[in-house]
Amino acid sequence: MMVTKEEILDIALLAKLSVEEDKLDELTKEMMNIIQFADTINAFDGEVQEFDNINSLSNVFREDEVLPSYPREEILKNVGGGENGYFPVKKRM
Amino acid sequence: MKEYELVSGLETHVELSTKTKIFCSCTTQFGSEPNTHCCPICIGLPGTMPKLNRQAVRYAIKAGLATHCTINPIAKMDRKNYVYPDLPKAYQISQYDKPLCSNGYIELKNGRKIRILRIHIEEDAGKLVHERGDTFVDYNRGGVPLIEIVTEPDIRSIDEAIEYVEKLQLIMKYIGVSDVKMQEGSLRCDVNISVREKGSESFGTRTEIKNMNSFAFMQKAMEYEFERQVDLIENGEQVIQETRRFNTDTGETAPMRGKEDAHDYRYFREPDLVTIETSKEEIEEIRASLPELPEQKRQRYIETFGLSEVDADILIKYRKVAEFFDEAAKAVGNPKTVSNFIISQVFRTLPTDAEKEAFDVRITPQSLIELIGLLESKKINMNVAKSTLDKMLQTGKTPDQLIDKNDMGGVDANTLTAICQKVIETQSGAVQDYKNGKEAAFKALIGGVMKETRGKADPMQATEILKSLIG
Ligand SMILES: [Zn+2]
Numbered sequence: 167m168m169v170t171k172e173e174i175l176d177i178a179l180l181a182k183l184s185v186e187e188d189k190l191d192e193l194t195k196e197m198m199n200i201i202q203f204a205d206t207i208n209a210f211d212g213e214v215q216e217f218d219n220i221n222s223l224s225n226v227f228r229e230d231e232v233l234p235s236y237p238r239e240e241i242l243k244n245v246g247g248g249e250n251g252y253f254p255v256k257k258r259m
Numbered sequence: 260m261k262e263y264e265l266v267s268g269l270e271t272h273v274e275l276s277t278k279t280k281i282f283c284s285c286t287t288q289f290g291s292e293p294n295t296h297c298c299p300i301c302i303g304l305p306g307t308m309p310k311l312n313r314q315a316v317r318y319a320i321k322a323g324l325a326t327h328c329t330i331n332p333i334a335k336m337d338r339k340n341y342v343y344p345d346l347p348k349a350y351q352i353s354q355y356d357k358p359l360c361s362n363g364y365i366e367l368k369n370g371r372k373i374r375i376l377r378i379h380i381e382e383d384a385g386k387l388v389h390e391r392g393d394t395f396v397d398y399n400r401g402g403v404p405l406i407e408i409v410t411e412p413d414i415r416s417i418d419e420a421i422e423y424v425e426k427l428q429l430i431m432k433y434i435g436v437s438d439v440k441m442q443e444g445s446l447r448c449d450v451n452i453s454v455r456e457k458g459s460e461s462f463g464t465r466t467e468i469k470n471m472n473s474f475a476f477m478q479k480a481m482e483y484e485f486e487r488q489v490d491l492i493e494n495g496e497q498v499i500q501e502t503r504r505f506n507t508d509t510g511e512t513a514p515m516r517g518k519e520d521a522h523d524y525r526y527f528r529e530p531d532l533v534t535i536e537t538s539k540e541e542i543e544e545i546r547a548s549l550p551e552l553p554e555q556k557r558q559r560y561i562e563t564f565g566l567s568e569v570d571a572d573i574l575i576k577y578r579k580v581a582e583f584f585d586e587a588a589k590a591v592g593n594p595k596t597v598s599n600f601i602i603s604q605v606f607r608t609l610p611t612d613a614e615k616e617a618f619d620v621r622i623t624p625q626s627l628i629e630l631i632g633l634l635e636s637k638k639i640n641m642n643v644a645k646s647t648l649d650k651m652l653q654t655g656k657t658p659d660q661l662i663d664k665n666d667m668g669g670v671d672a673n674t675l676t677a678i679c680q681k682v683i684e685t686q687s688g689a690v691q692d693y694k695n696g697k698e699a700a701f702k703a704l705i706g707g708v709m710k711e712t713r714g715k716a717d718p719m720q721a722t723e724i725l726k727s728l729i730g
Pocket of ligand 1: 296299
């Protein structure tokens with residue numbers, strides 16, 4: 167499968183990454199290698215289970231019981247304590 | 260001008276009333292201080308692991324069974340990626356190709372079935388607060404469990420859309436999985452709309468109006484969007500497939516900014532959560548826990564109790580009212596009397612929808628049964644019953660405490676004739692007026708009889724006697 171430069175730019179946009187023009191060729195090649203690995207897997211001819219349940223685990227649940235939440239100071243620690251109890255949102259360009 | 264038809268499908272988000280969030284043990288309580296119901300899981304800190312709330316799964320299955328869905332034996336969770344400040348992980352854990360429930364329907368009054376494509380569970384986002392150009396986030400709501408109920412584009416009018424949402428809302432209330440309050444955001448609708456020429460089988464290009472949180476807005480937004488699309492087509496222009504927002508001030512819909520709309524969700528399986536397998540036994544156990552649903556109740560009221568469709572609709576609209584009615588109706592001779600008392604008299608003391616919903620009244624089914632028993636055994640007449648009910652509603656007392664023993668037993672024919680004679684003599688003026696053709700004067704005579712008998716007399720009988728005496 168081919169990967170185009172446009173697709174790389176599109177992925178970068180979705181991931182909120184800025185890509186410099188001179189890195190574009192290299193990134194496109196790297197991404198192509200990754201995608202081609204998927205082609206190798208797709209080429210596998212044999213029985214495939216519908217669910218990739220690797221550890222065949224299912225139904226791991228939690229009961230609906232309230233536990234204390236974290237103190238707000240802890241919750242807002244990573245945003246310098248927040249503003250009036252809120253997470254402030256940095257203005258985006 | 261050609262005739263156009265509306266084609267619409269709805270995506271309805273319903274907040275589940277579990278005690279805790281979908282992936283952590285924080286409370287789902289509404290209306291607290293911002294960011295006080297949060298933990299590292301629901302604010303999306305790296306390295307945290309979601310743990311699925313069993314009750315959220317059960318509630319979703321319950322909702323599916325109540326809307327005739329198939330419950331899928333295997334379901335899984337997926338990541339839906341998008342970047343927005345109300346979503347701390349930059350992805351929402353939702354379900355993509357293996358939802359919990361598929362292929363249900365809700366039937367409308369006109370007999371049309373609105374097919375439900377799927378019901379899946381997902382986490383709610385946080386709440387953005389905008390203030391003087393700045394934006395702030397409160398993650399208390401982030402991680403509250405939601406179900407999203409997606410219909411096929413089967414809706415053909417605004418009335419059908421509203422009836423569908425009302426029916427859905429009522430079902431969710433009955434099965435107790437959500438309080439479905441539109442004004443508090445626990446029920447929100449995204450509406451897909453396209454138009455086509457009447458009689459056409461193909462679909463036009465659709466637009467989506469996001470986040471309708473009241474019936475009035477939904478009605479207006481759909482009216483506007485229908486007209487807008489018809490105008491475009493009539494003018495030879497194209498409808499563009501896009502997401503639009505309803506502006507409640509102008510009553511118009513406008514496209515959301517390109518960036519918000521340009522989603523490429525890149526769904527993939529949520530690696531931190533295992534599959535959900537639901538056994539037949541578990542499905543049957545949940546099915547057995549379903550209460551009688553609104554539609555079944557309505558049928559029963561009409562067929563077994565002989566209520567009119569209008570009365571049945573009013574009673575089932577409020578779950579507590581229906582429960583009260585059921586309780587009283589089973590112990591009286593004629594359930595219609597219970598329904599009449601509730602609708603005409605009790606509801607007069609509960610003018611708003613919210614009050615009827617809460618049904619906080621001072622009478623009990625037992626006291627109403629007692630009152631109707633007295634009426635049906637002819638110990639009191641309808642007048643006394645009505646005035647007693649009013650007193651019961653005001654004071655919370657029982658009929659036994661309120662009805663004077665002298666008011667029991669009605670008035671026998673001889674006594675009533677004597678009283679009528681007396682009234683005719685004392686109100687000769689009214690009698691003369693009546694004889695001269697003034698029908699209204701007769702009411703004064705009946706009033707006189709009622710006063711003399713303290714309301715005990717049967718008005719029909721009194722009318723008969725008075726008329727025969729006056730001649
Ligand atoms: Zn939490």
